[in-house]
Every structure is written in structure tokens, then in C-alpha cells.
Amino acid sequence: MPKKRSTFLLSVLCFGMAFLYIPMFLLIVYSFNYSKIVSVWGGLSTRWYTSLFESEEIWSALMLSLKIAIVNATFATLLGTLAGLALARFRYFRGRTLFTGMISAPLVMPEVITGLSLLLLFITLGDLIGWPEKRGITTITIAHITFSLAYVAVIIESRLSGIGETLEEAALDLGAKPLRVMMDITLPLLAPGMLAGWLLAFTLSLDDLVIASFVSGPGSSTLPMLIYSRVKLGLKPDINALATMIILAVAIGVLIAGWILIRQQKQRQRDAQLAGTE
Amino acid sequence: MKQYSPNSPRHSLPRSEAEPLLEIRGISCNYDLERAVFDFSLTVHRGEQVCLLGPSGCGKTTVLRAIAGFHPILTGSILINDQQVSAVKNMVPPEARRVGMVFQDHALFPHLTVRENIAAGLDQLSAGLRGESVGEMLDRMGLGHHADRYPHELSGGQQQRVALARALAPKPLLLLMDEPFSSLDQELREHMGQEVSDMLKESGTTCVMVTHDQNDAFALGDKVGVMSEGAIVQWDTPYNLYHQPQTHFVADFIGNGVFINGQCEDKKQVNTSLGMLQSDIALDWSNDADIEVLLRPDDVVYDPEGPIIAKVTRRAFKGAQIMYTLRTLDGVKLLALFPSHANFGIGDEVRVRLDVDHLVVFEQNSVVD
Incomplete structure (x- = not known):
């Protein structure tokens, strides 16, 4: 029998959803606004999309952001996986507590502090050894890697402790050398965690404004930096169009992920039934 | 074979x-x-x-x-x-x-099929020999139909067999x-x-x-x-x-049973509150030594003419037999295993006798060993 739903709970749900999605909805609607002033409706138009695709500035900022995000995600996943392996698999080593603390510190460190300290580091390094000569894509990428790898390490560590050590022991017991065990057992099992870590690092980097603002140099503005500076100078509606495109991309991504998940679940159920019938 | x-x-x-x-x-x-x-x-x-x-x-x-x-x-x-x-x-x-090990939760590699799991320890063999070896193991364990399944698609018993096959395959x-x-x-x-x-x-x-x-x-x-x-x-x-x-x-860990206190007499019998128990071998205890005797559930026999009267305090049906927990009138707890047709309810009075030939005897309060 269907239970009668509580009106109170339903209205709270609606309010919450409205709170989350009305701003996005408004943004999408206003991206089709003809008027040059963001908050005044001037009829339906796609002129801002045209102007968006013609805007050199926005495209180069987007490309820069994507480049940084991809390189960052890749390096952060590599280093973070190594750190996670050390955290989860090397039980006792000298300075373990210190290492654990230092790995997770960037997670709780205010971004302003991280950004400022990295800026100081780059300036000092530039004075001492002449590198980095000027700040830009390299320094932003390095800064992003330093904090993203902490997130990856945490994901990998929890995934590893979830998998447990028994499978690796079983492989050793069957005569596999430790490197083989790593390649044939640990890494394949870790792959979903590494993918999750990569995606998280990618998103974090694409999202970051504060740290990038500290360590970037002239001529290298990431997309969040560009949007923020536009807001300060007065918003042009082509930013709305850009935001709509981003929302669309994210929505498609989420839909695909959901579709894959549902398919996997159905497959699992079929498998379970198959195993159960015998 | x-x-x-x-x-x-x-x-x-x-x-x-x-x-x-x-x-x-x-x-x-x-x-x-x-x-x-x-x-x-x-x-x-x-x-x-x-x-x-x-x-x-x-x-x-x-x-x-x-x-x-x-x-x-x-x-x-x-x-x-x-x-x-x-x-x-x-x-x-x-x-x-x-050394081949079978782990507690089987530890099968979840991303490999049954066949690949079993072959995991056979790296040194040539591909042909490996296939032969795996096929032989699959047959032996009755896993032939499941060779291309993944571990999560198998029942517990099948997983157990795969784990054993994988451990045994490298000989x-x-x-x-x-x-x-x-x-x-x-x-x-x-x-x-x-x-x-x-x-x-x-x-x-x-x-x-x-x-x-x-x-x-x-x-x-x-x-x-x-x-x-x-x-x-x-x-x-x-x-x-x-x-x-x-x-x-x-004595406590293996099987069921209770310990009853008694005193050794003449090196061959024990005086307990349930009567005198005879030992088939000489007891290595001095007279009047305080000792305890192990009574297994099958040492307590149902006998309508038996000398010991006890009340049923708990029963556990085990098919052909029923395990009773009894309490004698003096308050001694006994475990008894009766054939299933000797059916009593909780609170019923039962007459039993002790049928012990080999006495298992310990010093009293030897719990700390």
C-alpha cells in the first residue's frame, strides 16, 4: 500500500530543490536574453552564444583551464596513489604519524594560506635559482598538484583499506614477485579509485580561483579567474552563455555516469540470479 | 588420479x-x-x-x-x-x-575469471601446460561449467572450490x-x-x-x-x-560436558554428590583429594529406574537426539543426550544414571591452565 506522504516533508523537499536549482534555471533563461544588461529582460536571442564563440579571451582561458586540469589530474593521481599506497600498506615506519598529518594538511589548510605560501616559494625560488622565470601555467599547475594529490591520497588509502591485504598476500603465496602483484592485482583493483581521484583532481583544478589568482602571472588567466574579473568589471551576458554551456556539459556527464551505473547494477543483479539458480 | x-x-x-x-x-x-x-x-x-x-x-x-x-x-x-x-x-x-594458502574469505581475485584465478600461480609453465593444469583442476573440482565466470557470480561452495583449486594448482x-x-x-x-x-x-x-x-x-x-x-x-x-x-x-573446549566435584577414594573411585564413580584405571590422587570429574552428555543415561532425579531446565532438539540441560535436586547441573523418543518438556522430572567407564579427572579449580 502506498503510504500517504507528509505534506511537510514534501514542501521541505521542494524548497530545498528550488534553493539549489532556481539560480541555475535563471542563469540559463538569462543566457538567451537579448538585453545587454544582465538583469533586464529584452526578448529571446542567441546573440551571446555567438559572441561567446567569437570571444578569443574566453576560449583561451577555457583551454588554459582544461590544460592545467588535465596535467594536474594526471600528476596528482600518480603522486597521490603512491602516497596512498604508503599510507595504507606500510604499517610501521619512522615518522608515519608525521607523514599522515602532512599528507592531509592541505585538505584543511585555508586556500589563501596555500596560495600565499606557494607564491612566496615561487618568488624565492625565482630569485635563488632563476626558476620559475615568470609565473603562469607551470606555477598554477604545480600549485594545483600540491593540494589535489592530498585528496587523491585519501581516496586511494580508503580504497586500499577497503580491498584489504589478503588478495595481495594470496598472489604472493602463489609465487608472484611483489612487482607482479602490484601490476596484476593491486593496480587493477585500484583503478576505479584512481579514476575517481583523477576526476576529483580535475574538478578541483577547474574550479580553483583563489590559489590560481596567487600564483598566476600576466597573460595566464584561468577560466574562473576570467569570470571573476569580468564580474568585477561589470558582467556581460556572454558569461551566462558560457555558464549554460558548462551546466550542459556537467549534466551530460552526470547522465552518462548514471546510465553506466544503472547498467552495471542490472548486470550484477543478473549475475547474482545466475549464481543463485545453480 | x-x-x-x-x-x-x-x-x-x-x-x-x-x-x-x-x-x-x-x-x-x-x-x-x-x-x-x-x-x-x-x-x-x-x-x-x-x-x-x-x-x-x-x-x-x-x-x-x-x-x-x-x-x-x-x-x-x-x-x-x-x-x-x-x-x-x-x-x-x-x-x-x-606453500599454498587457502584464505579465510577465499581471497579470490575479483577481476579475474575462475580460470584465470586458478592459473594465477602457474606462471612458470608454458601456455600449453598451464591450460592443461587448469583444465585438470577444473574437472577435479567440478568447476568445468564455471570456468569463465567471475568469483562474485559463484555460490559460497563454488568459491571455496576455486580457492582450493588455485592453491593446489602450483603443486x-x-x-x-x-x-x-x-x-x-x-x-x-x-x-x-x-x-x-x-x-x-x-x-x-x-x-x-x-x-x-x-x-x-x-x-x-x-x-x-x-x-x-x-x-x-x-x-x-x-x-x-x-x-x-x-x-x-x-576438556571444556572440546565437546560438551559438565564438571562435578568429588573426593578420591582408594585410588579407583570418586565420591560425588551423584554417587560413587568407579574408574577403570588407578587414579593418581591421594585419598580425600578434592577433584572434579568430567561428565559428557553421553555419560548421563536415561533410565526410568535410575538413582538420580533431575528436572529439565532446557532442551535442544537435534533430530535423532535431544540435548537436555538438567538440574538435580541438590542443584547440580548436568548435560544429557537422550534418544529423541525420550521426549520431555521443560520442568519435567527425569530419572537418570551415570554410565562412565573412563574417568577424566582434574584437580578442583584447575580452571587456570
Whole structure:
């Protein structure tokens, strides 16, 4: 029998959803606004999309952001996986507590502090050894890697402790050398965690404004930096169009992920039934 | 039938009796920085199946892991096939020991099929030989139809078979099993225990199993070592462990039973509140020594003419038999196993007699052993 739903709970749900999605909805609607002033409706138009695709500035900022995000995600996943392996698999080593603390510190460190300290580091390094000569894509990428790898390490560590050590022991017991065990057992099992870590690092980097603002140099503005500076100078509606495109991309991504998940679940159920019938 | 260990031909058991395959010489191990195994020694001969039995936390798994090479030892040494594999700060790594282990939760590789799981230990063989070997194992374990399935698509018993097949495929010198049946339900457990036991005996595989379940231990172990607090308390056949336990702990841990107090008289009988009990052998106690006698449930016999009157306080139906918990008029608790047709309810009065021939006797309050 269907239970009668509580009106109170339903209205709270609606309010919450409205709170989350009305701003996005408004943004999408206003991206089709003809008027040059963001908050005044001037009829339906796609002129801002045209102007968006013609805007050199926005495209180069987007490309820069994507480049940084991809390189960052890749390096952060590599280093973070190594750190996670050390955290989860090397039980006792000298300075373990210190290492654990230092790995997770960037997670709780205010971004302003991280950004400022990295800026100081780059300036000092530039004075001492002449590198980095000027700040830009390299320094932003390095800064992003330093904090993203902490997130990856945490994901990998929890995934590893979830998998447990028994499978690796079983492989050793069957005569596999430790490197083989790593390649044939640990890494394949870790792959979903590494993918999750990569995606998280990618998103974090694409999202970051504060740290990038500290360590970037002239001529290298990431997309969040560009949007923020536009807001300060007065918003042009082509930013709305850009935001709509981003929302669309994210929505498609989420839909695909959901579709894959549902398919996997159905497959699992079929498998379970198959195993159960015998 | 194929022989699964080249070093343990099954037709020459008498000769191999004398050949120790596994020798553990006085090892000690820590677990989580606390001493878990104390000066532990054990010798297993070729073709023998032995079992370490004990409550959780008694160090049995630590011993097994030390044999497999996963756990360092702090004193003593371990020899497999006359080669030292573990000594203090000198360990042969697990992958070089030729030991096959069946893990508690099977530890099948979830991303590999049954066939690939079984082939995992056969790297050194050529592709052809490997396929042959895997096919043979699949047939032997009755897994032929499931070769291309993944572990999560198999039932518990099938997973168990895959785990065993994977451990046996590389023809290890020694098979280790850590609570192999603990994830199976009761019925399957007994069935698998029997099946595995037959298979190991047939192939002459030397095997060490650890378990906390005495039924598993008795199904598989020619010899069973009862462990407590990191050491073997009694090393014996299942029969002797049940009928001639040497300490209070073993008597209590193996099988059911109660202890009743009494005094020794004339070295051959014990005066208890339930009457005089005769012993078939001379008792090594002085007259009037305060001792306790072990009464197994099958020592308490239903007899309408019996001298002891007791009330039923609990009953557990076990099919052909019913296990009763009784309380005598003096308040002594007894366990009794009656044939199922002697059916009583809780609170009923029952007459019983004691039918004990071999007395198992300990000093009173010897609980601390």
C-alpha cells in the first residue's frame, strides 16, 4: 500500500530543490536574453552564444583551464596513489604519524594560506635559482598538484583499506614477485579509485580561483579567474552563455555516469540470479 | 588420479611417516606489538593433515601466517622440506616458499575469471601446460561449467572450490588453510569438510589447517593441536582429545560436558554428590583429594529406574537426539543426550544414571591452565 506522504516533508523537499536549482534555471533563461544588461529582460536571442564563440579571451582561458586540469589530474593521481599506497600498506615506519598529518594538511589548510605560501616559494625560488622565470601555467599547475594529490591520497588509502591485504598476500603465496602483484592485482583493483581521484583532481583544478589568482602571472588567466574579473568589471551576458554551456556539459556527464551505473547494477543483479539458480 | 605434490607419493605413507616436511622450532611472534605465540614447536610429516584448533585470539592464525611467510618470527626457526624458511630477521619471502594458502574469505581475485584465478600461480609453465593444469583442476573440482565466470557470480561452495583449486594448482609442498569453511553454512560446511578431506588424503597432500570449529578440525585433522594463549595445550588424535583431555581447558573446549566435584577414594573411585564413580584405571590422587570429574552428555543415561532425579531446565532438539540441560535436586547441573523418543518438556522430572567407564579427572579449580 502506498503510504500517504507528509505534506511537510514534501514542501521541505521542494524548497530545498528550488534553493539549489532556481539560480541555475535563471542563469540559463538569462543566457538567451537579448538585453545587454544582465538583469533586464529584452526578448529571446542567441546573440551571446555567438559572441561567446567569437570571444578569443574566453576560449583561451577555457583551454588554459582544461590544460592545467588535465596535467594536474594526471600528476596528482600518480603522486597521490603512491602516497596512498604508503599510507595504507606500510604499517610501521619512522615518522608515519608525521607523514599522515602532512599528507592531509592541505585538505584543511585555508586556500589563501596555500596560495600565499606557494607564491612566496615561487618568488624565492625565482630569485635563488632563476626558476620559475615568470609565473603562469607551470606555477598554477604545480600549485594545483600540491593540494589535489592530498585528496587523491585519501581516496586511494580508503580504497586500499577497503580491498584489504589478503588478495595481495594470496598472489604472493602463489609465487608472484611483489612487482607482479602490484601490476596484476593491486593496480587493477585500484583503478576505479584512481579514476575517481583523477576526476576529483580535475574538478578541483577547474574550479580553483583563489590559489590560481596567487600564483598566476600576466597573460595566464584561468577560466574562473576570467569570470571573476569580468564580474568585477561589470558582467556581460556572454558569461551566462558560457555558464549554460558548462551546466550542459556537467549534466551530460552526470547522465552518462548514471546510465553506466544503472547498467552495471542490472548486470550484477543478473549475475547474482545466475549464481543463485545453480 | 594425479598426484598433487611430487614429494608426497600417496602409496608410501609408512616411509614418509619418518620424514618431517614442516618443522617449527620454538617460534615466538608478536601480533600488534603484543606477544601472540610463545615458544611454539610443531612437526608435520609428509602426507599428514593436521589441524590447529583454538578459540579466537589464541595465536593459531599467526602461526599459519608465519609458516606462509607473512609474519616475522622473533625466536626459533621454521623449516620446510629441510630448508630453513624463517629465522630471526631472515625470511624467505612468501613467493619463494612453495606453500599454498587457502584464505579465510577465499581471497579470490575479483577481476579475474575462475580460470584465470586458478592459473594465477602457474606462471612458470608454458601456455600449453598451464591450460592443461587448469583444465585438470577444473574437472577435479567440478568447476568445468564455471570456468569463465567471475568469483562474485559463484555460490559460497563454488568459491571455496576455486580457492582450493588455485592453491593446489602450483603443486605446493604444503597446503595451509585458514578457517576455510567459516563462510559456508552448516550443512555445506560438513559436506565440504568431508570432500576436501577425501581429496587431500587421496592426493597425499600435506596440510595444516587452523580453525575454531572442532567439527571442521575433526573432519580434516589426523592430529589436532588444541591451542590456548599462543601455545599447544594438547597434541593428539580427535578421539583422544574428546575422551582423554589432559587439561581442564581442553576438556571444556572440546565437546560438551559438565564438571562435578568429588573426593578420591582408594585410588579407583570418586565420591560425588551423584554417587560413587568407579574408574577403570588407578587414579593418581591421594585419598580425600578434592577433584572434579568430567561428565559428557553421553555419560548421563536415561533410565526410568535410575538413582538420580533431575528436572529439565532446557532442551535442544537435534533430530535423532535431544540435548537436555538438567538440574538435580541438590542443584547440580548436568548435560544429557537422550534418544529423541525420550521426549520431555521443560520442568519435567527425569530419572537418570551415570554410565562412565573412563574417568577424566582434574584437580578442583584447575580452571587456570
